[in-house]
Every structure is written in C-alpha cells, then in structure tokens.
Amino acid sequence: MSESKMNAAAPLLQVRGLKKHFPVAKGWFSRKNEYVRAVDGLDFDVMPGETLGIVGESGCGKSTAGQMIVQLLEPTEGKIVFDGTDLASLSGEQVRRARRNLQLVFQDPYSSLNPRMTVYDLVAEPLIVHGLASGKALKTEVMSLLEAVGLGPQHADRYPHEFSGGQRQRIGIARALALKPKMIVCDEPVSALDVSIQAQVLNLLKDLQEQFDLTYIFIAHGLPSVKHISDRIAVMYLGKIVEIGSREELFASPKHPYTEALLDAVPVPDPRLRRKREPLPGELPSPVNPPSGCAFHPRCPYAQDICKQQTPVLEPKADGQSAACHFPRNMDEAGVTI
C-alpha cells in the first residue's frame, strides 16, 4: 500500500484490545474457571482500499478474530470500530444493517452454501433480504454479479452440489459481493481448494477489489497466498499479534523469530533452494495455560531469561513494522534494520 493512501484517509476498521475467552467445560464440582484465550488482545487498523493479511497456524485465533469483526461472535472485551461506528453499541437490527457494508467469505465452499437453494436464490437472497431489488432489476443484478465472479446465466438454476470447489467459492463471493460492502473478511477462502483453482480465486479477489473498491482482511495459514494478496500482514501466535508490517518489510526482514521460523518453514517450490534446515522445535502451547512472558519463548532459539518473565509489547521496530519481541531479528546494534 502506498504511503499517501495510508495518510489520506481515516481507518475503515479500528480494532482495539480485542479479546475472546471461551470458558472450558470442566467437571461439575470444579471451582476454578478456566478459559481458552483464543484471542488475547488485538490492536490494528485497516485503511480503506488496502488488504490486511492475518497469518498464523491453527489455534492462533485468526479465525476467531475474523468472526468477531463480522459480529458472528461476541467479543469478550475490546472495541471494533467500523466506518466510524462502534459495532458493540449496535442493536441486533442495526448490526443487520451494518453488515451490508461488512461481509464474510467462508473457508469451506461446501458447507457455506445451502444445499437446497439454487445459485440464483443464493445470490439473490441478500438483495431480497435487504429489499434492494425485485422483479426484473433483481434478475439483472444477480446475472451481473454472477458475471463479475466468472459464472454465467447457465449456472443460475443449478444447485451447489453440481459445482466444483472453485466454482462454489465463486458463488460464495458473489453472495458476499451482492450488498456492495465496503469490507470483506476472507476467512481462509482458498485453503480448501486445489492449487490451480486457488490461483483463479486469488486473481478474482484482486480483480474485484479494484472493480468494487473493496477493503479486505485476508485470513490464512498459507503464507504464499497471503503474501500474494496483502498490502500489510499481521502474524498471530497464541491469540496475539507478534508482528505486523508491510508485506515487503515483513518478508524481506522479519523482526519476530516466529515470523522468521514461519517463513523458513514454507517449502519453496524450487529444489535448488532446498535447505538443510533445522525445523522450529516443539508445538503450539495450550491457549488455556499460555507460557509466562513471551508465549513463544519455549520454542524460540534466541530466548533469554527476560523472555520468560516479561511479556513484550507490540512496538515499532522499523518503518511501518512492529513486533512484540525483546530481541528482534535483522537489526544492528543500534536497533536499526539491517
């Protein structure tokens, strides 16, 4: 994203101190309440027209965060300000209306489309529900939406099961697009698809962004696809953002050791770059009982005593790049990016 764009406008979405703690079902007589800290304090802005990528491994809380942003889940704590409105202050009916501008593309194109509705009905539904079109206008609108996502009128009277995964995802995108939202949260939109189809859908999302002036939050575990589509990227680990920055900076010079390890773990489709790497040891700790201090310290090759005691805060480490780490990577003595 260009600098000018960032300065010119107010953020479309502001997330502050966002938390979601799910109570753990325990025995009947247990007194202690335990919580899964799925999301444990997120702060970030999304500018109009940009794409913010959120990456992290399963259990890092990225999908939970996405569901809270679109109001499918109620935050335990924190604020979500969308287009100048605090979403928490809205009544049910107001949320319904606010969603016209805030849509979601689901991960699984198989379960997110009602199997008993035709493609036409699926794409027309948002328009009918909000009373935006009827009769001939509705039909025209649905057909133009289908065309926008690369489907044709011949598909309109078919049922979802007659389509491949990629085509179903197109239907899901058309449905999200129908209300002409300002922002679409894409929750792992391509991870259920075949490689050659992933590229089609990624290209489509990019085209639509241009055509409809969309702002995206792109949630994924696949780093290459996130890199391809995002302007800025936030890396999550155990419910928190450990690093956030522009795509170029983050990939060229990751500051957080976890980001570094994540980048290193992605298999590169080029046998000449095959590395004799030592993979990052260990596994994701339990979000019920996260490690003290920096949650990454038990797996971190650079951890020192302070990492076990003090939780690092997310702070700027370089231009447009913040990380939550006591010993950020790729810096020289004076703390400047190498």
Add this chain to the structure above:
Amino acid sequence: MSLLEVNELKTYFKTAEGTVPSVNGVSFSVEAGETLAIVGESGCGKSVTSLSIMQLVSDPGEIVGGEVRFEGKDLLNLPKKEMRKYRGNEISMIFQEPMSSLNPVFTIGNQVGEVLRRHKGLSRGEAKQQAIEMLKRVGIPRAEQIANNFPHQLSGGMRQRVMIAIALACRPKLLIADEPTTALDVTIQAQILDLIGKLSEEENTGVILITHDLGVVAEMADRVVVMYAGEVVEEAPVYELFERPGHPYTIGLMGSLPKMSEQRDRLDSIPGAVPNLLDMPSGCPFHPRCPFAIEACKQTKPALEEQQPGHYVRCLRAGEVG
C-alpha cells in the same frame, strides 16, 4: 531390478453412473532409498494409485489390470494371506489424517507394538520395549509415558509421528506417504518432512510421497510423477522437472503458485476445472484447459514419450512447449 515397479496399473470404480477410470494405465518405478513424489490435484488418481499398490482399494473400486512388482514379485497375483505379510511389514503406509488411522481405544504403545508382534512375532514385553524405542526415534518426548496415552490425548503433529513410528516399526523397504503433512501447520509440516527424510535415509527406505504441494515435492523428492485425470502426464528427476517442465499442466501448476521470492500482480491460473472422469474430453484430457492446445489434441491421445533421458512427457507438442 527396481524395488517397486508399477506397470499399466488400472483401477476402476464401477458406480451407478458409470465406470470411473480413477487410475488409467499408470506406470512408474521406485528404487531403494529413492523418494518418488506423485503430484496432482484432487481426483487425479494419486491416492487411488497408492491404495492399489497396497491392495486396499475399497468397493466399488477394483484393480482391473496391470502389475505391481515388489522386488520382482507381482503383488497383484499373491493370495490375500501372502499380501498381508507385505502390508505393514515390507511396505507400509501413512495417511493424511492420523486420527482416523489410529484406533481410539488402544494406547499408542499398544498400537506400535501390535505391528511388531504380528510381523516379527515379538512377545508382548519385547514389543512394548521396541515400541518405546521407535517412539523415541520419531522424536516423541517422554516416550515411556506417551506410550500409555490414547490417540486423542496427542496433538495432530504427535499423532503423525506415531503413525510414522507404526509405519517404520518393521523397517519396511518401501514407505508410501499419502499427503502426510496436508493436515498439519507449516512449522509442524517442516518437522515431519524432516523426520521422514532422515529416517528413510538412515534405513535406505524407498518412499512414495503423494502430495498436491509442489513446495513439498521440491523439498523432498528425487524423482517426480505428475498425474492428471488418472494418467501420468510427466515424469522427471526433480531438478529437471522444476527447470524444464514439459507438460502444459505442470507448467500451469507451477505458474499458479504464489511465490515467496517474487511478487506478481496476477497468478497464471489454469482455466476451468479438473474434468469429470465419467465424461472425459476426447483426445488429450487436458486439452480444454490447455493454452497450447491445437486441433490434433482434441482427437489424438498422446503417449508418454521420453524427451530427455529420464524425462517423459505425455503431450503432442512436448518438444515445443517446454
């Protein structure tokens, strides 16, 4: 003699709608100590190929032709009882979803020991000891305690390690790994791939790695077989394949990958979707999606021909497009 030779293997599924040729004349070979990757998208027949080698194809699937030679012996002609001696012993397999391949009511140690007792005739005690040894080798911490745990008490990565322990317990000569890391996160995937690589090297195990991920292929394979719609469309040593992909499908697959090392505005996607195996296009099955297709591709089914030593391509225009 190769460790494994698959010749013109055909596995068809007879459904109410018609016969689905999931594997339609597939041939390849694996040498001892070699890692062969079979790559392709869902429905290309790569998994059915591996199940056919193990003769684990379930109804209504049926192996209708070809041969599978393991150390020269045709496995398809073996009596069922004989075949069971190979499975899990000489040839073993790991799957994508470790949870469903582990029995939820037995402990980890019990399940690893079970294979040893069956194939090596070890006593209960010996089997348990060796099982713990095996768990240690696959990098499971506190192996003694974990051996007494049940599958649901472990994470996905740990379960896959247990699967590998079971698969390698009898020191098989051939390991078939069907999307072994697809269900895992990248950092765990790196650990598991690393483990498979190390152990197979130590034991000189032949590995068939089935995957859709070209990154994993580049990372692990010595040779690669690319499958599309039930057929091998290209076969080449790994460096050769990534440097000079010869089939338009392989070229398309590589172009559709977003790369970590470069930034492009658009990915070169392959248009359309994998064809319905019940209603295959005439001629070359890839022609409707192929940017290089000419009239002849609609009529003539190309043969797999050697372009370079060891590099086979099934394309009428193989020389021109690569």
Add this chain to the structure above:
Amino acid sequence: MAIPTESGAGALPVPPKKRSEARGLKKGLRQLLRSKTGMIGAVIVLIVCLIAIFAPLLATHDPNAVAPIDRLKPPAWLEGGSSDYLLGTDNLGRDIWSRIVYGSQVSLIVGIGAVLVSGAIGAVLGVTAAYYGRWVDAIIMRLADSLLAIPTILLMLVVLAVVGPGMWTLIFVIGATNWVSYARVVRGEVLSLKERDFVKSARMIGARSGRIIFRHILPNVMSSFIVLSGMNVATTIIMEASLSFLGLGITTPDVSWGGMLSDGRQYVATSWWVATFPGMAITITVLGVIFLGDWLRDVLDPRMKLKNG
C-alpha cells in the same frame, strides 16, 4: 443427488428447475429398482393403499353384516368353506376378507394421521427448543423426558378409557404421546445446522430468524423427518392394533385388524383363520412400511447422497 424442495420466496422470478427435479426423481427410482427390499416395500404399501381406496369395490360383503348361520366358516379352499366367503367368517358370521379390506382403511388413516399429528407437534417443539435455546429448550426437553418416563401405552389406555374410544380420539392420543422422537431428532438436527456455515452465511447477509428457520434450516431437516415418519407409521399401525385388541381403539362400525385379532383370540384352537388373516395383514403391512422406510433412509440420508452424487 438433489431432492429439491419448495423454493419459497414467491416474488422471485424463479428460474426453471425441472431438469434437476426430474433428475433427482429418476435417480431415486433407479435406486428403488436396485434395492430389492425397497421394491418389495413399495409394492406392498402400494397394494395396501389401493385396497384401502377401492375397498367398496373389493369387499364382497358389508364388513359388519352379521350372518349367524354362516358363523366360523373356514376359508373357501378348505372343506366346509364356501366360495361366498373367501377367507371364511368370524364368530358372528362376518366376512373376514371384507373386514380386512375395510380394516386397511383404518390402519392407514390412523397410521398416517397420528404420524402427521405427532410430527407437527414434534417439529414445532423441536425447532423452538433448538433455535431459542436456554430456558425454552430446557422446558420443552424436560417435558419430552417426562413423557418418555411414563409408559405411554398405559397413558393412552387411561385417556381412551376416560374420553372413550374412536378413530379420531385414537389419532390424537397417539399423536400427542408420540411426538418426543420427532422433537429430539428435529432439535438435534437444528442444533447442528445452526452451527453450519450456510446458516452463519444467512446471518451474514442479514436474514432474520424467520427466514433462517424456514428457508435455511427446515428444508434441511426434511429428509430426517421423512425417514423418521416412515418408521413411525409402522409403529403406529402396531399401536392401533394393540389398543384395538385391548378394546380401547377402534369401535364398530369401523373395522380394525387389531380388533379382529382380539375377536379371533378365543377361537384360535378351533377356527384359526379368524385371528390368522388379520394378523398376517398387520405383519405384511408393517413389514412393507419398514422396507420402504429403510429405502427412504438410504435415498435421503445426506451421507449416502455424498457417496452417490
């Protein structure tokens, strides 16, 4: 495969979907032809329905006409039988064939009627419990539990004894006590559907509760509902027969197979046909319904759908 349901939204210029519907039907029929028991079930149920519909044409006598001279006549093919009474007569000289023919009407009406009543009650309560959750759910499900804790046949006996027997009373009594299985199944389905992505998707595009329930959830509950209903028709037919056997179900002039069985009970030793033929009618009909229900389950079960389509 597609079992397309009612397309709701009346205002929509609904595109033609005949093709898909026809394909679904054809596929279903093909599966029916492949399934032997399904075929047998369908044929039996079809025959019973035809007999019920054309009862006045098929019956050779008035089912209630008493003929004291002809009492306990054996079936036509036995010694002493008369071609006048195909399956013989009962202790009052009533023609057993004609009574079985008319009894099929009662069995079907009670079977289907009670299932409709209990299905309606169960569906409404199940959806309400699952969709609104919390205390609504708690109250409805505890009510269901307590109904399960009471021996229903005794409850029905008490109610029938107080209100008095009769076909319509029977339908409502069976319906009002049999809704629990529906409520449970529907509740379970709705609970799982509620968490499905397409229901979340409906919320995302701003659909209100009514639309979500009627357009997104209910059509997807239908197949389990139909399968359960098929099985329940069978149990209800048995239940009607039992209650009539005990003298609290169907009363003259209506004829019930269960009642006939009861009449023939004392004569089993001497005139076996009085009880045997209605007994066979019950068994064959119930088996037919069960076979058909099994086939329905195979066709409508979404997991089977995945496999076949």
